[in-house]
Amino acid sequence: MFTGIVEELGHVVALEPGADSARLTVAGPLVTSDAVHGASIAVNGVCLTVVEHDSEQFTVDVMAETLDRSSLGALRAGDRVNLERAMAASSRFGGHIVQGHVDGTAAILTRTPGERWEVVQFSLPHALARYVVEKGSITVDGVSLTVSAVDELDALGAVDTESSGDATFSVSLIPTTLALTTLGHKEVGDTVNLEVDVLAKYVERLLTTKETSA
Incomplete structure (x- = not known):
């Protein structure tokens, strides 16, 4: 882990x-x-x-x-x-639970520099969109990040199937992340690996199983 x-x-x-x-x-x-x-x-x-x-x-x-x-x-x-x-049992838990099991890939859509940070927008495959929420955690190329915005989702959090293309999500990168990870060097159009929060997948699975057995 x-x-x-x-x-x-x-x-x-x-x-x-x-x-x-x-x-x-x-x-x-x-x-x-x-x-x-x-x-x-x-x-x-x-x-x-x-x-x-x-x-x-x-x-x-x-x-x-x-x-x-x-x-x-x-x-x-x-x-x-x-x-x-891999995390040692005695280590501080600095990010979130990351398995290293990639769920899919995304493309960098835009990069918007700020005074000391940068907002980066990524495509979000429909199959993964339901696991991504604003202020939730996501792993991008192995970097634990907080989602700052999610677009093209309806009020229930489901993907708008009538919209064209993927949903999107954005993150805000601090100077340390820009300097010490590949995300500071990636360009618009580059591909990144995504791993959504595993807790969201387990919750979905448990709820689905409960409904099926009811």
Whole structure:
């Protein structure tokens, strides 16, 4: 489990594609400082398992499911990536519950600079819109963020199926996030990984099961 507090801005050393998978090597001396074989490290919000490592970099295998659901398959050597080690039981819980299981991808639609922050608007796939609420938590490329606005939802929180395109959501990025994560370097049109709040999915599942069994 992770918290969405990025520890290090690493970079891709190599992405070697296979028939139905890929092998990814990433440079990140902080997250590899205590790495062991089998350790979990989140790369742009995707939980991956270390299969090789040294003091400067680590290598992971990325399965087809992960390549299909995330933006990892588009990475190239030199690309910057957000890195976070799995949370230790004794650590402070700085963000929110993040599993490292990407639910889908989104595109950056707009970036609006402020005096000391920046408002960034993203597309929001219809299938995920019901889990995203204003002032709720969302993970974008592994970064725990607070949703500042959600658009194209009706009063009940359901997607407006007659509107064209995806719903949208916005977040406000502080200087630290802009400086220390990939979100400070992404441009309009770039793709990011999304993980919605897992608590919302469990609540929906429990309510659906209750209605079915009633």
